[in-house]
Amino acid sequence: MIMPVLLGRFIYFANLYREPFFSSNNGNSTTLMSEQNVRSNQQGLEWLDKLAISSTDHHLNALFYAGMLSLIILLNFIVSHPYFMCNFRVGMNIRVALTKLIYDKSLRLSQSAIQRITIGKIVNLISTDASRFDASFMANYFIIGGPLHLIVAISFLYLYIGKYVEYVYQYYLF
Amino acid sequence: MIFHHIRACFGAIIIIFLYIPFQGFMANILSRFRSKSIILTDDRLRLMAEILPAMRVIKMYCWEKPFALLVNLARRLEIVKIRHSMIVRSINLAIFFVSNKVIAFVCFVWFLETSDQQLTAEIVFVSLSLIFQIRESMTFFFPIGVSYVVESYISLCRIQVKLFIKIPSNNFFILIRNFFSKKRNQSPRN
Numbered sequence: 001m002i003m004p005v006l007l008g009r010f011i012y013f014a015n016l017y018r019e020p021f022f023s024s025n026n027g028n029s030t031t032l033m034s035e036q037n038v039r040s041n042q043q044g045l046e047w048l049d050k051l052a053i054s055s056t057d058h059h060l061n062a063l064f065y066a067g068m069l070s071l072i073i074l075l076n077f078i079v080s081h082p083y084f085m086c087n088f089r090v091g092m093n094i095r096v097a098l099t100k101l102i103y104d105k106s107l108r109l110s111q112s113a114i115q116r117i118t119i120g121k122i123v124n125l126i127s128t129d130a131s132r133f134d135a136s137f138m139a140n141y142f143i144i145g146g147p148l149h150l151i152v153a154i155s156f157l158y159l160y161i162g163k164y165v166e167y168v169y170q171y172y173l174f
Numbered sequence: 175m176i177f178h179h180i181r182a183c184f185g186a187i188i189i190i191f192l193y194i195p196f197q198g199f200m201a202n203i204l205s206r207f208r209s210k211s212i213i214l215t216d217d218r219l220r221l222m223a224e225i226l227p228a229m230r231v232i233k234m235y236c237w238e239k240p241f242a243l244l245v246n247l248a249r250r251l252e253i254v255k256i257r258h259s260m261i262v263r264s265i266n267l268a269i270f271f272v273s274n275k276v277i278a279f280v281c282f283v284w285f286l287e288t289s290d291q292q293l294t295a296e297i298v299f300v301s302l303s304l305i306f307q308i309r310e311s312m313t314f315f316f317p318i319g320v321s322y323v324v325e326s327y328i329s330l331c332r333i334q335v336k337l338f339i340k341i342p343s344n345n346f347f348i349l350i351r352n353f354f355s356k357k358r359n360q361s362p363r364n
Contacts, residue, residue: 001307008300015296098333105337120219121336128215129329136322142315143323149311153304154187160300161285162181 001152003072008160009048010065017058045159084138091137098130182285186277186305190312193273197317204262205324211255212332218248266317274309278302 042049052061106122225232225241232241281301286293 004300004303004307007303008296011296011299015294102333102337117336118220118223120223121216124216124219125333125336128212129332132322132326132329136326139315139319139322141319142311143319146311146316146319150190150308153308154183157183157186157281157301157304158181160183160297161281161289162183
């Protein structure tokens with residue numbers, strides 16, 4: 001969830017850095033990328049400016065956030081692939097344990113149960129039912145983690161596009 | 175006009191929260207299809223297990239074609255159920271591919287209607303990547319997790335019912351002994 005925020009900081013400081021070139025080329029202050037427009041989108045995000053390494057050099061800040069973004073993406077790949085591999089391993093262990101359980105039980109079946117359960121049913125239990133487990137552990141985290149991701153992402157979306165201004169409301173009222 | 179009191183990011187929340195009960199509904203349908211198709215798979219496997227040892231008799235009496243029709247019928251009934259569950263899954267997948275664009279569209283239109291600020295590159299890119307992460311976790315992994323949990327629960331129930339539940343004996347003394355024994359909460363040993 002930190003990646004979009006770093007990307008936004010990078011674009012913000014890159015815009016601030018590129019601002020003098022645009023205003024000098026066009027000669028007027030009503031261009032789309034005027035500094036007032038860039039800053040007016042930052043209401044509620046001032047606390048993010050404290051994390052920047054320099055208060056005056058926007059170029060350095062933009063480079064810093066671009067480097068942090070690349071590092072975090074690299075870290076994401078380094079962490080997430082062993083995580084998925086461990087989940088697959090846990091699922092495979094559970095599948096093997098379940099297969100062993102079915103095998104042990106099928107050796108100890110009584111005479112009445114042998115008439116009830118055919119070999120096909122046991123093979124079906126091992127082949128279809130036990131194989132459900134090796135892939136299921138990849139996605140089990142997201143039953144709890146998905147709503148958590150949603151909460152964090154919505155709180156950042158609220159900071160970015162959750163603003164509205166009074167006079168728009170009055171304009172529609174009359 | 176009520177929309178002007180609500181912030182733009184609630185478009186995403188509304189769509190996602192419309193999506194979660196829909197997921198529960200879909201998982202319910204999926205579990206129903208799966209429990210039906212598993213019964214048909216059992217029937218087909220039982221049929222094949224009976225036909226294969228008796229192949230010599232079938233060959234001797236030239237019963238190949240009726241038995242082939244029987245196997246075909248069992249396979250077709252199973253495939254109908256599998257196709258229904260695949261249709262439900264493809265609906266999930268289609269919603270996953272569309273949801274990113276729908277959420278972004280609703281959020282940006284809502285933002286442009288309610289705010290006087292400009293839609294700068296920063297807002298667009300941050301919102302799009304946040305929406306992408308919401309989509310990845312909520313509309314792809316969350317339904318997969320729900321469906322896998324439902325399916326593995328059904329599988330565990332089947333294994334328990336087939337192998338580990340003792341059928342009550344007709345013998346009265348064995349019933350009494352099982353009822354008063356201290357080990358009756360443990361798994362029965364046949």
